[in-house]
Amino acid sequence: QITALDSDTNVHVYAASKWKTIELTSQMNVSTKTPYSNGIKFTWQQSYERGNQYCLAISAWRPFTSLCQARAADNYISGSTEATNHRRPAVVLMGCTDHHSYTLPERPHVIVHVAVWTRQGGPPLARAVVRPFKKPRVPRLQPGQLLTLEPSSGGRALARLRLRRGAKRLFVVAVACGANLKLQILSSDGSRVASVAGGQGALHLKLRQNQPSALKMVMTTNPPGAARTLLLAASTSAKGLPLPRLPRNTVVSTIKASCNNVTLQWKSASGNPNYCIMLQEDFNPGGHHIRALAQCDWEDVLQHPVGYLISQCNPGAMKARRQRYLVGHLLPAHAYIATILVQHPITRHVLALKPTYFKTKEDCSL
Structure with missing residues (x-):
């Protein structure tokens, strides 16, 4: 308090700080690439002084304006009458480290403010705001x-x-x-x-x-x-259902095979669907085909059947327990792959039965 006298009084005030002046508080780097599945890594710029410690404060809802405020809130005894004042920022984490980074193992469910100071105090070295990570919505x-x-x-x-x-x-x-x-x-x-x-x-x-x-x-x-x-x-x-229903037995068998034709047979599917016959040459005869069925993108293959010798869809036999189809004009001693697609009569979505692999006979005189 300064009291002026009768005459004019000039007052000169000098202020100094114990820390080195920093022109601007930098933004903290926030990364989700951590060893933890739901972790967050905070990285900030190193201090000018060597061997200096960094004090990190993470608060919910509102940021801390200074390191003193963060320390006071960290030492604050919960349960007092002032604890019910929601205007006070809640401390999530407070501590000091020798490294210029810190990894939070879990992602916050509320908005949090992160600030880091040197141990001597002063203006913050860096700040960051982390939005709450919501759980992915279940469709x-x-x-x-x-x-x-x-x-x-x-x-x-x-x-x-x-x-x-x-x-x-x-x-x-x-x-x-x-x-x-x-x-x-x-x-x-x-x-x-x-x-x-x-x-x-x-x-x-x-x-x-x-x-x-x-x-x-x-x-x-x-x-x-x-x-x-x-x-x-x-x-x-x-x-x-927008997808066709497959029969319980999805195996396609070959009967009456000759040198230039073969008859395919499979169980009928319910719902009177259409059946599409996809035939291609097998360039790896005798190989082990153990991979799972590719049940997608068959609609595009039907529109652009590149690499298929036969690609046609026909209605199946009504009220028949088994479906049969005669494939002709084949070459002797050649290996083929036949895939039967079950097509929905309305939506035109298709699902595949288990493909069958066969080889035509060499001698056509038999």
Whole structure:
């Protein structure tokens, strides 16, 4: 407090700081590439002085204006009357380190402010604001809709399904593009309703008892990462599915093979679909074909059948337990691959049966 006298009084005030002046507070580098799956790494510029320690403060909702305020909040005794004042920034983390970086193992669920000072105090070396990381939204599957999902690095994909009350039947089709698949249906409380697994890349599931109104679909590929796209569809009626229904036995057999023709035979699929015959020459006869079926992109192949000798779709025989097709004009002593596609009569989506490999006879005189 300065009191002026009768005459004019000139007052000169000098202020000095104990730390080196920094022109501007730099932005902190925030990176999510850490050894932790959900971690965040903060990196800031090194101080001018060697061997100096850095004090880091992470606060929720509002930032700290100084290191003194951060230390006071860190030493603040919780449970006092002032703790109910929401205008005070809440301390998430406070500490000092010799390194010019720090890794937070978990991503925050609320907005946090990060600031770093030298141990002597002064203006902050760097600041950063980290927005809350929201959990990925689980997509919702509408009955009768074809949902395209992208699996995680572990090969998992989730979807939610809400049914009307009193639904006594549920038809589900799950497809993995180039991988084996496992499908689990869980209720809202996490209990398992049904589970099915198979190696044909397409799973069909039919539930007849009363189902909960809220369901969660869990799809898992084997091996993880083998499929980049998953398809999922569900409906309370079989006719409402946008994907065709495959027969239980997806094996295609060859009968009456000769030097220039062969007859293909397979089990009929329900729903009176169309059947597409895809024939190509096998340039690796006798090889082991163990890979999972490629159940996707067949619609594009039908429009542009490059490399296929035969590519045609025909309605199947009505009310027949087995379908047969005669393939002619083949070359003697040649190996071929025949793939039968089941095509939905309305949506034109297709799924493949297990391909068959055969070789024509050499002698046509027999």
